[in-house]
Amino acid sequence: MLTKRIIPCLDVKDNRVVKGVNFLNLRDAGDPVELGARYSDMGADELVFLDITATIRSRKTIVELVERVAANVFIPFTVGGGIRDVEQIDELLRSGAEKVSVNTAAVENPDLIAEAAQRFGNQCVVLAIDARRSKMRKDHWQVCVKAGSEPTDIDVVEWAVRGEQLGAGEILLTSMDADGTLAGYDNELNKTVSDVVNIPVIASGGAGTLDHLYDAIVEGGADAVLMASITHFGDFTITQMKEYLRDRGLPMNL
């Protein structure tokens, strides 16, 4: 049986790890390679690196970063942020990333998911969705792009289903409303999406306590939980998280 996964997320800006609240008010959290190596050594199951600057100028920097991470991190890791085409994906995978995540470019050009899946395999392609609760419709979430700054008319649930059909191997589902609040994941969102897709859903946004992790998996149906604030700044080690979840009956890599 596969274990549930604990995935620290490193948002990278100007070669530093940062973390904000609701995608704003960024705080410095350290050097990405050092922090990545520490999480790898502490027993994290995977890592996600998101280049939140994601400008053309930062492309070369991110490839160099991936190479340095790969030399020091001995668990699988995903890289995302500003990826536009399969050539970039090829470069990142060859630099040592196991998977890439696509977000804005996939919304603008959904065929990118299919092209990448056919060329590199579904398992390499993570569809990242930044979801915001609609103020107009209850239990409805809209897809936001460009690091959450632009809402679209696209429905999150429909987009997740389409992403799977196109060949995404996983969905990284971030609740923008919950992100950085430490108030818990949006498990209505997680449950709604995990019920309609067969690929793994990574719950993201809002982790503040150990209970939150458990709830995302059990109530939200997530296969993995992603967190940033509580591991970068908080009181919990990866082992504490895993022991807690194992003691409540979940299969964990310990």
Place this chain on the structure above:
Amino acid sequence: MMMIVVIDYNVGNVKSVCNALRHIGCEAELSRDPDPIAKAAGLILPGVAAFGYAMEALGDAAEPIRRAARAGKPVLGICVGYQMLFDESCEYGSHQGLGLVAGKVVAVPSDQTVPHMGWNLVEFPDGMDLFTDLGPAKHFYFAHSYHAQVRDERARIAYTDYGAPLVASIQKDNVYGVQFHPEKSGNQGLQVLRNFHAICRR
């Protein structure tokens, strides 16, 4: 000269394996030439690719590897490199492997999600040297759609459970193989590589 040769052919994860070896202080050289292969203390055959493609890419490096393995040199196959140790595979057609261990590579049972991807528990039977100092069982990172059915009576086997038992690792005399990725399995994966390094130094 105590040196591990990582077989260099055009497949994924060669670099990751080298990174992990460097991290544990193991001197490794990338090569596919007969001379370094013959002189090495041990060989690692990595591989992330389809079986047929990987065998073709291996090309004329296959014979020196086979010769070294038959002469008693420690050989470790990883993922598709492990699958290539067997007689044959039916991934996209029928392909011959290196034939160092009797068995056949077939698709992971389709009642489970394929690929089998993530961390799964491997239970260690007695006497498998790759798992020294790791206790009775540990989780390792898997990413594969095919698996080996071992027919070799002399092979020791470690299993993982994915709906049905899947072979996770084999050891036949000096030939070792792991279906999972030790270079991506955190500290326990690094320990497997350290153990192989120690085997090569014996």
